[in-house]
Amino acid sequence: MMNHVNDGIGESTQFLDFQQCISRAAKIDRPVLFIGERGSGKELAASRLHYLSNRWDKPFITLNCAALNPNLIETELFGHTQGAYTGAGTKRKGRFEEANEGTLFLDEIGLLPMEVQSKILRVVEYGVFEMVGSSTPIKTNVRIIGATNANLKEMARNGKFKADLLDRLSFEVLFLPPLRERKKDIMLLASHFASRIANELELEGVIEFSDNVIKQIHDYKWPGNIRELKNVIERAVYTSETNFIKSIKLDPFENPYITEEPTYLDNRDIVLKNFKDDIRQMEIDYLLEALKKSENRQKEAAELLNITYDQFRGLYRKYKNEIR
Structure with a gap:
C-alpha cells in the first residue's frame, strides 16, 4: 500500500494542494472524476485515492477505455456468459465483478460508448448489472473513479456523454496541475x-x-x-x-539526416525593416524566372507560378519597366 501512497513527488503549492484534495475525497465513498492532460499522472492519483480510502485492502481494478475496441468495452466491464457471442467459449467475469467491494478506475472515460454508459448508470444508481448474454442481475458494490482530458460537460451538451451519468460521477471533480505549473x-x-x-x-x-x-x-x-x-x-x-x-534531446523524432530546405530569406542578406522593398524584388525575381523558363510565353509563365493569366498580367504591368 505505501508504495502507491508515497509514489508522488513534489513540494510545489500546486502539488501539495492537489494531494490534500485527494486525501479529503478519499474519505467520502463517492465517485470522483480526475481531469488532466496526458502524462499528468491520472492513474497514479486514482491509485493514491483508493489506497487512502476505506477500500484500501480491496481490489483496485483499472480499465483504459482508449485501449479497447468500443465493441469490447461492454464485455470487459460486465463480463459474458458462455456462448454469449461467437468465440465466447467460457464464462468470464467483468471488471465490475472483479472490483466488488473495491474501486474501479475508468481511464479515458469520455470514450465510453453511449449504450455502455447506460449500463454504468444503472450500476451507480442500483448497484446491479447483467453479464452480456444474461438477464440475471448481479449485485456489486464498487466505487467508480473516472479520468479524462475531454470536456465532459460539453460532450453532454452535444449528446456524446449521458448527462445523468455525468451528474452522478461528478460528486467531486479534481483537476491535475500540469507540470509547467509545477x-x-x-x-x-x-x-x-x-x-x-x-x-x-x-x-x-x-x-x-x-x-x-x-x-x-x-x-x-x-x-x-x-x-x-x-x-x-x-x-x-x-x-x-x-x-x-551536458545535453538532452527533447524531440526523439528529430531526424539528423533531414536538412531543412533553404528559404527565400536564407539566400539573401535580408534587413527586416526593408520588408516592402524585399517583397517587390521577390515578385520581380519570380516573374523574370518564370518568363525565362517559358521563353517569354506569358500564359505558360502564369502556369509555372500557379496563378491566373490575369494575375500574371497585373504583375507584369506593375513591374514592366524592371522586367524589360
Whole structure:
C-alpha cells in the first residue's frame, strides 16, 4: 500500500494542494472524476485515492477505455456468459465483478460508448448489472473513479456523454496541475528519474545536470507532462558517457539526416525593416524566372507560378519597366 501512497513527488503549492484534495475525497465513498492532460499522472492519483480510502485492502481494478475496441468495452466491464457471442467459449467475469467491494478506475472515460454508459448508470444508481448474454442481475458494490482530458460537460451538451451519468460521477471533480505549473517540482522529478535509471543501468555516483540543461528543463513547456519528462531524463542518462548530463534531446523524432530546405530569406542578406522593398524584388525575381523558363510565353509563365493569366498580367504591368 505505501508504495502507491508515497509514489508522488513534489513540494510545489500546486502539488501539495492537489494531494490534500485527494486525501479529503478519499474519505467520502463517492465517485470522483480526475481531469488532466496526458502524462499528468491520472492513474497514479486514482491509485493514491483508493489506497487512502476505506477500500484500501480491496481490489483496485483499472480499465483504459482508449485501449479497447468500443465493441469490447461492454464485455470487459460486465463480463459474458458462455456462448454469449461467437468465440465466447467460457464464462468470464467483468471488471465490475472483479472490483466488488473495491474501486474501479475508468481511464479515458469520455470514450465510453453511449449504450455502455447506460449500463454504468444503472450500476451507480442500483448497484446491479447483467453479464452480456444474461438477464440475471448481479449485485456489486464498487466505487467508480473516472479520468479524462475531454470536456465532459460539453460532450453532454452535444449528446456524446449521458448527462445523468455525468451528474452522478461528478460528486467531486479534481483537476491535475500540469507540470509547467509545477516549476518547483520539475528538477525534483528529473533527479528522481535520473537516479532510478542510473540504478537500473548499475551506474555509480550521483547524476548531475549542467546549468544549460537545467535551464532547458525549466524553460520547456512539457506538453506530455511527467511522462515526457521521465522519457527525456532517462534517455539523457543512458546516452551520456558520464554522470554529468551536458545535453538532452527533447524531440526523439528529430531526424539528423533531414536538412531543412533553404528559404527565400536564407539566400539573401535580408534587413527586416526593408520588408516592402524585399517583397517587390521577390515578385520581380519570380516573374523574370518564370518568363525565362517559358521563353517569354506569358500564359505558360502564369502556369509555372500557379496563378491566373490575369494575375500574371497585373504583375507584369506593375513591374514592366524592371522586367524589360
